[in-house]
Amino acid sequence: MKNLLRSKKLRVTDFRLAVLTIFEQHKNAISTEQIENELGEFDRITLYRTIKTFIEKGIIHEITMPGNIKKLALCHDNCNAKEHQHQHIHFRCNSCAEIFCLDIDDYPEINLKGYQIDAVEIQAKGICKNCA
Amino acid sequence: MKNLLRSKKLRVTDFRLAVLTIFEQHKNAISTEQIENELGEFDRITLYRTIKTFIEKGIIHEITMPGNIKKLALCHDNCNAKEHQHQHIHFRCNSCAEIFCLDIDDYPEINLKGYQIDAVEIQAKGICKNCA
DNA sequence: AAAATAATTGCAACAGTATTGCAAAAAGAT
DNA sequence: ATCTTTTTGCAATACTGTTGCAATTATTTT
Ligand SMILES: [Zn+2]
Ligand SMILES: [Zn+2]
Ligand SMILES: [Zn+2]
Ligand SMILES: [Zn+2]
Numbered sequence: 416m417k418n419l420l421r422s423k424k425l426r427v428t429d430f431r432l433a434v435l436t437i438f439e440q441h442k443n444a445i446s447t448e449q450i451e452n453e454l455g456e457f458d459r460i461t462l463y464r465t466i467k468t469f470i471e472k473g474i475i476h477e478i479t480m481p482g483n484i485k486k487l488a489l490c491h492d493n494c495n496a497k498e499h500q501h502q503h504i505h506f507r508c509n510s511c512a513e514i515f516c517l518d519i520d521d522y523p524e525i526n527l528k529g530y531q532i533d534a535v536e537i538q539a540k541g542i543c544k545n546c547a
Numbered sequence: 548m549k550n551l552l553r554s555k556k557l558r559v560t561d562f563r564l565a566v567l568t569i570f571e572q573h574k575n576a577i578s579t580e581q582i583e584n585e586l587g588e589f590d591r592i593t594l595y596r597t598i599k600t601f602i603e604k605g606i607i608h609e610i611t612m613p614g615n616i617k618k619l620a621l622c623h624d625n626c627n628a629k630e631h632q633h634q635h636i637h638f639r640c641n642s643c644a645e646i647f648c649l650d651i652d653d654y655p656e657i658n659l660k661g662y663q664i665d666a667v668e669i670q671a672k673g674i675c676k677n678c679a
Numbered sequence: 680a681a682a683a684t685a686a687t688t689g690c691a692a693c694a695g696t697a698t699t700g701c702a703a704a705a706a707g708a709t
Numbered sequence: 710a711t712c713t714t715t716t717t718g719c720a721a722t723a724c725t726g727t728t729g730c731a732a733t734t735a736t737t738t739t
Contacts, residue, residue: 426686426735447725458689463726465687470613479616480668481602481609481631483697506662517662523655525669529676530638530649536612537657538668544661558706558715579696590718595697597716615726 423472430457434465435474444478444486444505444514473498478505478514480538486514500534508543515543555604562589566597567606576610576618576637576646605630610637610646612670618646632666640675647675 416435417427425431437453438445450462466487469475473494478486484507493500502522506515525535548567549559557563569585570577582594598619601607605626610618616639625632634654638647657667 428687428735430688459725460690460727461688467726468687477613479611479613481611484611504657504659506659506664509665517659519657519659523657525636525651525655525671527636527638527649527651527671529679530671531674531679532638532671533641533673534671536670536672538670539657539659539662539664539666540668541665542663547661547663560706560716562717591696592698592719593717599697600716 419474423474425468425472430461431465433457434462434469438475438487438489444488444516446486450487476501478516478538480505480507480514484514488514488516491516498534501536504537504539506539506541506543508546509540510542510546513543551606555606557600557604562593563597565589566594566601570607570619570621576620576648578618582619608633610648610670612637612639612646616646620646620648623648630666633668636669636671638671638673638675640678641672642674642678645675 416432416439419435420427420431433454434450437450441449447462447466450466451457451459454462466475470477470487473490475487476490476494476499478484478488490499490501491503501516503516503518504522506517507513508515519537523535523537525532548564548571551567552559552563565586566582569582573581579594579598582598583589583591586594598607602609602619605622607619608622608626608631610616610620622631622633623635633648635648635650638649639645640647651669655667655669657664
Protein backbone atom coordinates (compact mmCIF):
# COMPACT_ATOMS: atom_id res chain seq x y z
CA MET A 416 0.00 0.00 0.00
CA LYS A 417 2.80 2.39 0.79
CA ASN A 418 4.42 1.54 -2.47
CA LEU A 419 1.16 2.12 -4.32
CA LEU A 420 0.93 5.62 -2.91
CA ARG A 421 4.58 6.35 -3.63
CA SER A 422 4.26 5.09 -7.18
CA LYS A 423 1.52 7.64 -7.71
CA LYS A 424 3.68 10.36 -6.16
CA LEU A 425 1.41 10.73 -3.17
CA ARG A 426 2.63 11.07 0.39
CA VAL A 427 2.07 8.18 2.71
CA THR A 428 -0.32 9.29 5.45
CA ASP A 429 -2.33 7.47 8.09
CA PHE A 430 -5.56 8.68 6.57
CA ARG A 431 -4.76 7.38 3.10
CA LEU A 432 -3.57 4.07 4.45
CA ALA A 433 -6.76 3.71 6.46
CA VAL A 434 -8.90 4.34 3.39
CA LEU A 435 -6.84 1.97 1.26
CA THR A 436 -7.14 -0.72 3.91
CA ILE A 437 -10.92 -0.46 3.81
CA PHE A 438 -10.88 -0.89 0.04
CA GLU A 439 -8.67 -3.96 0.31
CA GLN A 440 -10.95 -5.49 2.91
CA HIS A 441 -13.86 -5.44 0.49
CA LYS A 442 -14.12 -7.66 -2.50
CA ASN A 443 -16.86 -5.60 -4.14
CA ALA A 444 -17.40 -1.92 -4.77
CA ILE A 445 -18.22 0.22 -1.72
CA SER A 446 -20.02 3.48 -1.14
CA THR A 447 -18.65 6.62 0.47
CA GLU A 448 -21.09 5.98 3.29
CA GLN A 449 -19.58 2.55 3.94
CA ILE A 450 -16.12 4.07 4.12
CA GLU A 451 -17.36 6.69 6.56
CA ASN A 452 -18.85 4.03 8.79
CA GLU A 453 -15.70 1.97 8.86
CA LEU A 454 -13.27 4.81 9.36
CA GLY A 455 -14.40 5.53 12.90
CA GLU A 456 -13.48 9.11 13.69
CA PHE A 457 -12.48 11.10 10.67
CA ASP A 458 -12.93 14.34 8.80
CA ARG A 459 -15.48 14.18 6.02
CA ILE A 460 -13.79 16.81 3.88
CA THR A 461 -10.51 14.98 3.98
CA LEU A 462 -12.28 11.82 2.91
CA TYR A 463 -13.85 13.55 -0.08
CA ARG A 464 -10.47 14.96 -1.03
CA THR A 465 -8.81 11.59 -0.60
CA ILE A 466 -11.36 9.93 -2.84
CA LYS A 467 -10.94 12.62 -5.44
CA THR A 468 -7.17 12.27 -5.37
CA PHE A 469 -7.35 8.46 -5.60
CA ILE A 470 -9.65 8.69 -8.61
CA GLU A 471 -7.42 11.23 -10.32
CA LYS A 472 -4.34 9.11 -9.75
CA GLY A 473 -5.95 5.93 -11.00
CA ILE A 474 -6.02 4.15 -7.66
CA ILE A 475 -9.78 3.75 -7.48
CA HIS A 476 -12.61 4.16 -9.97
CA GLU A 477 -16.14 5.40 -9.66
CA ILE A 478 -19.16 3.36 -10.66
CA THR A 479 -22.41 5.22 -11.23
CA MET A 480 -25.81 3.91 -12.14
CA PRO A 481 -29.26 5.45 -12.49
CA GLY A 482 -31.02 5.89 -9.16
CA ASN A 483 -28.28 7.85 -7.36
CA ILE A 484 -26.13 4.75 -7.10
CA LYS A 485 -22.49 5.64 -6.68
CA LYS A 486 -19.78 3.26 -5.60
CA LEU A 487 -16.03 3.01 -5.58
CA ALA A 488 -13.62 0.18 -6.23
CA LEU A 489 -9.89 -0.33 -6.51
CA CYS A 490 -8.42 -0.18 -10.00
CA HIS A 491 -6.64 -3.32 -10.99
CA ASP A 492 -3.56 -2.00 -12.65
CA ASN A 493 -3.29 -0.12 -15.88
CA CYS A 494 -5.03 2.99 -14.66
CA ASN A 495 -3.11 6.20 -14.29
CA ALA A 496 -3.55 9.88 -13.70
CA LYS A 497 -4.56 10.41 -17.31
CA GLU A 498 -7.12 7.71 -17.83
CA HIS A 499 -8.90 4.74 -16.44
CA GLN A 500 -8.78 1.66 -18.64
CA HIS A 501 -10.94 -1.11 -17.29
CA GLN A 502 -11.45 -4.27 -19.20
CA HIS A 503 -14.06 -5.47 -16.79
CA ILE A 504 -17.76 -4.93 -16.51
CA HIS A 505 -19.86 -3.71 -13.60
CA PHE A 506 -22.60 -6.01 -12.46
CA ARG A 507 -25.30 -4.93 -10.05
CA CYS A 508 -27.36 -7.57 -8.30
CA ASN A 509 -31.03 -6.70 -8.12
CA SER A 510 -31.33 -8.84 -5.02
CA CYS A 511 -28.42 -7.93 -2.75
CA ALA A 512 -27.57 -4.60 -4.43
CA GLU A 513 -23.86 -5.44 -4.45
CA ILE A 514 -21.81 -4.14 -7.32
CA PHE A 515 -19.12 -6.43 -8.71
CA CYS A 516 -16.19 -5.65 -10.97
CA LEU A 517 -16.08 -8.74 -13.17
CA ASP A 518 -13.54 -9.74 -15.75
CA ILE A 519 -14.95 -10.85 -19.03
CA ASP A 520 -13.38 -13.00 -21.71
CA ASP A 521 -14.46 -11.19 -24.83
CA TYR A 522 -14.83 -7.53 -24.15
CA PRO A 523 -17.16 -6.40 -26.93
CA GLU A 524 -16.06 -3.86 -29.50
CA ILE A 525 -18.43 -1.06 -30.28
CA ASN A 526 -18.47 0.63 -33.66
CA LEU A 527 -20.43 3.75 -34.47
CA LYS A 528 -20.11 5.27 -37.89
CA GLY A 529 -18.74 8.78 -37.60
CA TYR A 530 -17.95 8.53 -33.91
CA GLN A 531 -14.44 7.96 -32.59
CA ILE A 532 -14.69 5.68 -29.58
CA ASP A 533 -11.93 5.87 -26.98
CA ALA A 534 -13.44 3.94 -24.08
CA VAL A 535 -16.38 1.66 -23.45
CA GLU A 536 -18.01 0.94 -20.13
CA ILE A 537 -20.46 -1.87 -19.65
CA GLN A 538 -22.96 -2.23 -16.86
CA ALA A 539 -25.13 -5.25 -16.32
CA LYS A 540 -27.96 -5.94 -13.92
CA GLY A 541 -29.43 -9.22 -12.78
CA ILE A 542 -28.94 -11.81 -10.09
CA CYS A 543 -25.51 -12.57 -8.72
CA LYS A 544 -23.89 -15.91 -8.02
CA ASN A 545 -24.64 -15.77 -4.30
CA CYS A 546 -28.27 -14.79 -4.66
CA ALA A 547 -29.11 -17.20 -7.47
CA MET B 548 -47.75 14.68 -25.57
CA LYS B 549 -51.11 14.68 -23.87
CA ASN B 550 -51.67 11.15 -25.08
CA LEU B 551 -48.29 10.09 -23.77
CA LEU B 552 -49.20 11.32 -20.30
CA ARG B 553 -52.65 9.75 -20.45
CA SER B 554 -51.22 6.44 -21.60
CA LYS B 555 -49.09 6.42 -18.46
CA LYS B 556 -52.12 7.28 -16.34
CA LEU B 557 -50.75 10.67 -15.44
CA ARG B 558 -52.82 13.83 -15.40
CA VAL B 559 -52.15 16.39 -18.07
CA THR B 560 -50.82 19.53 -16.43
CA ASP B 561 -49.14 22.65 -17.75
CA PHE B 562 -46.02 21.87 -15.82
CA ARG B 563 -45.64 18.39 -17.25
CA LEU B 564 -46.35 19.60 -20.77
CA ALA B 565 -43.73 22.31 -20.37
CA VAL B 566 -41.12 19.78 -19.25
CA LEU B 567 -42.01 17.37 -22.04
CA THR B 568 -41.77 20.16 -24.58
CA ILE B 569 -38.23 20.93 -23.47
CA PHE B 570 -37.26 17.28 -23.89
CA GLU B 571 -38.72 17.20 -27.39
CA GLN B 572 -36.84 20.33 -28.37
CA HIS B 573 -33.52 18.67 -27.62
CA LYS B 574 -32.04 15.96 -29.73
CA ASN B 575 -29.55 14.89 -27.08
CA ALA B 576 -29.74 14.20 -23.37
CA ILE B 577 -30.18 17.23 -21.11
CA SER B 578 -29.37 18.03 -17.51
CA THR B 579 -31.76 19.10 -14.78
CA GLU B 580 -30.00 22.45 -14.83
CA GLN B 581 -30.78 22.91 -18.52
CA ILE B 582 -34.43 22.21 -17.85
CA GLU B 583 -34.44 24.72 -15.03
CA ASN B 584 -32.95 27.37 -17.27
CA GLU B 585 -35.48 26.81 -20.00
CA LEU B 586 -38.53 26.57 -17.79
CA GLY B 587 -38.48 30.23 -16.82
CA GLU B 588 -40.34 30.59 -13.55
CA PHE B 589 -41.02 27.30 -11.85
CA ASP B 590 -40.89 25.42 -8.60
CA ARG B 591 -37.79 23.33 -8.14
CA ILE B 592 -39.46 20.70 -5.99
CA THR B 593 -42.18 20.14 -8.53
CA LEU B 594 -39.53 19.70 -11.18
CA TYR B 595 -37.74 17.05 -9.14
CA ARG B 596 -41.01 15.26 -8.58
CA THR B 597 -41.92 15.49 -12.23
CA ILE B 598 -38.59 14.01 -13.26
CA LYS B 599 -38.98 11.21 -10.74
CA THR B 600 -42.47 10.42 -11.98
CA PHE B 601 -41.38 10.47 -15.61
CA ILE B 602 -38.54 8.07 -14.87
CA GLU B 603 -40.81 5.75 -12.93
CA LYS B 604 -43.38 5.70 -15.71
CA GLY B 605 -40.84 5.01 -18.42
CA ILE B 606 -41.17 8.40 -20.14
CA ILE B 607 -37.58 9.47 -19.64
CA HIS B 608 -34.39 7.70 -18.59
CA GLU B 609 -31.42 8.74 -16.55
CA ILE B 610 -27.85 8.60 -17.83
CA THR B 611 -25.08 8.72 -15.25
CA MET B 612 -21.34 8.71 -15.69
CA PRO B 613 -18.37 9.08 -13.37
CA GLY B 614 -17.64 12.70 -12.52
CA ASN B 615 -21.11 13.66 -11.30
CA ILE B 616 -22.47 13.61 -14.82
CA LYS B 617 -26.20 13.13 -14.82
CA LYS B 618 -28.47 13.67 -17.79
CA LEU B 619 -31.96 12.81 -18.91
CA ALA B 620 -33.44 11.78 -22.23
CA LEU B 621 -36.77 10.66 -23.60
CA CYS B 622 -37.34 6.93 -23.78
CA HIS B 623 -38.07 5.72 -27.25
CA ASP B 624 -40.86 3.29 -26.70
CA ASN B 625 -40.75 -0.02 -24.95
CA CYS B 626 -40.12 1.41 -21.50
CA ASN B 627 -42.80 1.15 -18.84
CA ALA B 628 -43.37 1.61 -15.16
CA LYS B 629 -41.67 -1.67 -14.43
CA GLU B 630 -38.49 -1.42 -16.41
CA HIS B 631 -36.46 0.49 -18.88
CA GLN B 632 -35.32 -1.50 -21.89
CA HIS B 633 -32.99 0.49 -24.09
CA GLN B 634 -31.31 -1.09 -27.02
CA HIS B 635 -29.16 1.96 -27.60
CA ILE B 636 -25.85 3.06 -26.18
CA HIS B 637 -24.87 6.31 -24.49
CA PHE B 638 -22.02 8.18 -26.06
CA ARG B 639 -20.32 11.09 -24.39
CA CYS B 640 -18.19 13.43 -26.46
CA ASN B 641 -14.97 14.43 -24.74
CA SER B 642 -14.93 17.61 -26.74
CA CYS B 643 -18.45 19.08 -26.58
CA ALA B 644 -19.62 17.07 -23.54
CA GLU B 645 -22.91 16.23 -25.24
CA ILE B 646 -24.45 12.88 -24.47
CA PHE B 647 -26.12 11.03 -27.34
CA CYS B 648 -28.52 8.11 -27.27
CA LEU B 649 -27.36 6.10 -30.27
CA ASP B 650 -28.89 3.06 -31.86
CA ILE B 651 -26.51 0.27 -32.62
CA ASP B 652 -26.82 -2.55 -35.09
CA ASP B 653 -25.45 -5.44 -33.06
CA TYR B 654 -26.13 -4.89 -29.44
CA PRO B 655 -23.55 -7.12 -27.76
CA GLU B 656 -24.56 -10.02 -25.57
CA ILE B 657 -22.80 -10.42 -22.27
CA ASN B 658 -22.34 -13.77 -20.63
CA LEU B 659 -21.03 -14.30 -17.14
CA LYS B 660 -20.88 -17.75 -15.74
CA GLY B 661 -23.06 -17.99 -12.66
CA TYR B 662 -24.64 -14.58 -13.12
CA GLN B 663 -28.11 -14.09 -14.51
CA ILE B 664 -28.08 -10.99 -16.66
CA ASP B 665 -31.35 -9.12 -17.14
CA ALA B 666 -30.19 -5.85 -18.65
CA VAL B 667 -27.02 -4.43 -20.16
CA GLU B 668 -26.13 -0.76 -20.45
CA ILE B 669 -23.27 0.47 -22.56
CA GLN B 670 -21.53 3.78 -22.30
CA ALA B 671 -18.90 4.99 -24.70
CA LYS B 672 -16.65 8.03 -24.71
CA GLY B 673 -14.77 9.66 -27.54
CA ILE B 674 -15.27 12.31 -30.19
CA CYS B 675 -18.66 12.87 -31.76
CA LYS B 676 -19.58 13.38 -35.39
CA ASN B 677 -19.81 17.15 -35.07
CA CYS B 678 -16.54 17.59 -33.24
CA ALA B 679 -14.48 15.18 -35.39
C1' DA C 680 19.34 14.91 13.37
C1' DA C 681 17.51 19.43 12.63
C1' DA C 682 15.80 22.73 9.53
C1' DA C 683 13.56 23.85 5.30
C1' DT C 684 10.10 22.82 1.92
C1' DA C 685 6.00 21.18 0.15
C1' DA C 686 1.92 18.44 0.61
C1' DT C 687 -1.88 17.21 3.43
C1' DT C 688 -5.23 17.76 6.99
C1' DG C 689 -8.99 19.80 9.76
C1' DC C 690 -12.11 23.46 10.56
C1' DA C 691 -15.60 26.89 9.19
C1' DA C 692 -18.45 28.42 5.94
C1' DC C 693 -20.95 27.64 1.96
C1' DA C 694 -23.17 25.65 -2.41
C1' DG C 695 -25.74 22.31 -4.88
C1' DT C 696 -28.95 18.46 -5.01
C1' DA C 697 -32.82 16.17 -3.39
C1' DT C 698 -36.66 14.72 -0.09
C1' DT C 699 -40.77 15.07 3.19
C1' DG C 700 -45.10 16.87 5.11
C1' DC C 701 -48.89 19.51 4.38
C1' DA C 702 -52.37 22.80 2.73
C1' DA C 703 -54.05 24.91 -1.54
C1' DA C 704 -55.00 24.38 -6.28
C1' DA C 705 -56.08 21.94 -10.41
C1' DA C 706 -57.56 17.87 -13.19
C1' DG C 707 -60.65 14.34 -14.19
C1' DA C 708 -64.95 11.78 -13.00
C1' DT C 709 -69.89 11.71 -11.74
C1' DA D 710 -71.60 21.97 -11.01
C1' DT D 711 -69.93 19.07 -7.54
C1' DC D 712 -67.06 15.56 -5.80
C1' DT D 713 -62.82 12.92 -5.61
C1' DT D 714 -58.10 12.34 -6.37
C1' DT D 715 -53.85 13.97 -8.05
C1' DT D 716 -50.67 17.50 -8.41
C1' DT D 717 -48.52 21.72 -7.05
C1' DG D 718 -46.07 25.14 -4.17
C1' DC D 719 -44.11 26.39 0.13
C1' DA D 720 -41.35 25.59 4.38
C1' DA D 721 -38.28 22.93 6.51
C1' DT D 722 -34.75 19.60 6.37
C1' DA D 723 -31.14 16.29 4.86
C1' DC D 724 -27.55 14.77 2.09
C1' DT D 725 -23.51 15.47 -0.84
C1' DG D 726 -19.77 17.92 -2.03
C1' DT D 727 -16.59 22.22 -2.43
C1' DT D 728 -13.50 26.31 -1.18
C1' DG D 729 -10.28 29.08 1.56
C1' DC D 730 -7.10 29.12 5.03
C1' DA D 731 -4.21 28.10 9.00
C1' DA D 732 -2.10 24.27 11.39
C1' DT D 733 0.03 20.00 10.96
C1' DT D 734 2.65 16.31 8.91
C1' DA D 735 5.69 13.93 5.47
C1' DT D 736 9.57 14.26 2.76
C1' DT D 737 13.82 16.56 1.22
C1' DT D 738 17.84 19.10 2.06
C1' DT D 739 21.44 20.64 4.91
ZN1 LIG E 1 -26.79 -10.73 -5.04
ZN1 LIG F 1 -14.76 -1.80 -11.65
ZN1 LIG G 1 -18.76 16.60 -29.65
ZN1 LIG H 1 -30.60 6.88 -23.86
